[in-house]
Amino acid sequence: MADKNILSDLTFLGGSSRLARFIGRPIHHFAAIEAAGGVLMLIATVVALIWVNSPWQDSYFDFWHTQVSFSVGDYHFEADLEHIVQDGLMAVFFFVVGLEIKRELVTGQLRDPRFAALPAVAALGGMVVPALVYLAFNAGGSGQDGWGIPMATDIAFAVGVLSLLGDRVSSQMKVFLLTLAIVDDIGAILVIAIFYTSDLSGNWLLAAAILLAGVVLLRRLGVWYLPVYLVIGVAFWLAVYESGVHATIAGVILGLMTPAKPLQSEEEARRWASWLQMQDVVHLDEARRAGFHIRESQPVSLRIEEMLHPIAGYIIIPVFALSAAGVELSGDVLSAAVASPVTLGVIIGLVVGKTAGISLFAWAAHWLGWVAIPKSMAGGRLAGLAMVAGIGFTVSLFISRLAFDDPSVADESKIGILVGSLVAAVVGMGILSRAQPLPKHPNQT
Secondary structure, eight states: OOOGGGTTTGGGGTOOHHHIIIIIHHHHHHHHHHHHHHHHHHHHHHHHHHHHTSTTHHHHHHHHTOEEEEEETTEEEEEEHHHHIIIIIHHHHHHHHHHHHHHHHHTSGGGSHHHHHHHHHHHHHHHHHHHHHHHHHHTTSTTGGGGGGGGOOOHHHHHHHHHTTGGGSOHHHHHHHHHHHHHHHHHHHHHHHHHSOOSOOHHHHHHHHHHHHHHHHHHHTTOOOHHHHHHHHHHHHHHHHHHTSOTHHHHHHHHHHSOOSOSSOHHHHHHHHHHHHHOSSOOHHHHHHHHHHHHTTSOHHHHHHHHHHHHIIIIIHHHHHHHHOOOOOOHHHHHHHHTOHHHHHHHHIIIIIHHHHHHHHHHHHHHTTSOOOOGGGTTHHHHHHHHHTTOOTHHHHHHHHHHOOSHHHHHHHHHHHHHHHHHHHHHHHHHHHTSOOOOSSOOOO
16 A cells, blocks of 8 residues: 555645645545555456466457447447457546546646656656667567557556555655656557557547537536536547547546536535534435535546546456456567567666666756756665656556557567566666665655
């Protein structure tokens, strides 16, 4: 589980109760779910590897290739379970990612350029350099489309590694890595939308645009009945899915459009709560009205995120790992992977590219006076965090499935993801574990 002192350790962000409420608590809740979800994801990965390399390996592929279809009027939908997970369940995951990004932009670190600058610059280096390292091995070859694979950082596994290190990792370091990973997610979303989209359908794109305009209109009219948005959201996902744009982008867009500011002020909510406490008898209509004002003092995005984040962390991501991590580890496959530029590009991109990109960009920005690196993150600690950020896994596997149609090349990239993420986790944890324990309330930056 994540460090429970994270609320009190946010003094470098200003230390106010407002910051603790809008930044500390969501981050603590987020980190706790990510750490536990990382364990489930690891278990699912091991199960997938054992299943594929067992006498029952055919049942693994048969299961994920099970066809699901339905018809509504003239429209017919058909896909196998593998694509339903990739295009459907992962759209919910990316919807949660969109909510997290929106929260950070409105009430979190990304709202203030002073706090966002360091992880944003570091994240940029952690995307550009690994992609260049990968292309150094694969430019012009059959695997060149996989350059987006080593750009990703897996928040769940990264948080899980940090949680094992106790007081050797300060809350500054945790918040830095979380914010870096969220900026990294923004980059991954743009990469998927721009570079892994093809065969666009103008009619379906127009339908998606009309549905999105409907969402905007309903918001302006003050309609907040969630079932209406659920129906429109499903229709929007379907339109995006059929348009040729990857369906997960629909989740991100809807997440970013969800209101991240409360409709009612805290003072108004307190007044209604006090009024309720003073009443001997409360009529049903009055109770509903008071409940509305109290409930709406919490942003819609936060309420939805708190509902869906556990589902994404505990169910969707482990199921995705089970469907995506099944790689045959026979002697021939491993021999091909050792000599494969795709495998080498992914491993070196995640381990060396991520570490070098994050560290060099952060230190260059510090040297130029653009950002200030906190003393609690100086030296080896920054390099250790950069190495931990090389745990790609979830989004790396996701991009791998988009990049390669050839199963053998896809398997080579998956082996690279597994090996590179494991090396980054072990080496990063080794670097950070050698650091001296930090005070619980660091005040120096």
